[in-house]
Amino acid sequence: MKYRFNKVLGATLAAAILATSASVLAQQAPKPESLIKWRQSAFQVVAWNAGRIKTSLEGTYNKEEVQRAANTIAAIANTGLGGLFAPGTEQGKGWHDTSAKPELFKDGKHFGELGASFGKEANELASVANGGDVAAIKAQFGKVQRTCKACHDDFKAKD
């Protein structure tokens, strides 16, 4: 009886462990279309916040608005966007077909450098935004925009 109980318990435990492992594996490897959707979303959020900064710098300057937007761009730039360009996502559809050029997946070193540059300049923008010096914010915002363009030029297909 004791043996049988342990056998049943053992089988139940094994099934539970298998189910848990499968669940963890499923979480660790999101579907390619999810990764593509998330990276398309992340860049939309960057575009939204870049627009907020541009509007504030060209119209009536709102310090808090610029701080929030710059902080959001910095967080996204440094969150590990590279992980969303995992192997298997060279082609595919998130919200729409990926705009990533095939070259992106062949030159990880250059892509990584451009990503690091985006993160560095975005952090500096968030820092300068806290100071509230509009001329300094404009200059630093220009630097961030150039890191966007550099990466788009090399790795984003034209719409």
Place this chain on the structure above:
Amino acid sequence: MKYRFNKVLGATLAAAILATSASVLAQQAPKPESLIKWRQSAFQVVAWNAGRIKTSLEGTYNKEEVQRAANTIAAIANTGLGGLFAPGTEQGKGWHDTSAKPELFKDGKHFGELGASFGKEANELASVANGGDVAAIKAQFGKVQRTCKACHDDFKAKD
């Protein structure tokens, strides 16, 4: 001759000012479909980062991964998401038809309170993530998830 010059210059200046004003106005009032697309994108980025935290807490804990993800959620939660639910966006299509319930636009006070609660708990999660105490992170992550659910229950239509 001088009069004529000034008249031409004046007309040119007036046209330039009008063009600039129109441009600034256009920037200050993004299209409803842009606002809807941006809010759908922002919540996708939150979902992506919540998934990263969940995976790390349920699998092999990676402190830096959780810090980055928590920081991104906090930045988005506090960036002013309410502005993406401006009048005129009650219906419409961003990446897809909006999931916002009509009630959201009728009870701005309650929506604002739920948003503030999300921001507060997300900031606390980012803070706790820096400490690296997994049990504390799990508890605080649960609080953030409950703020998500509270808002979805009241203001997000079922898929």
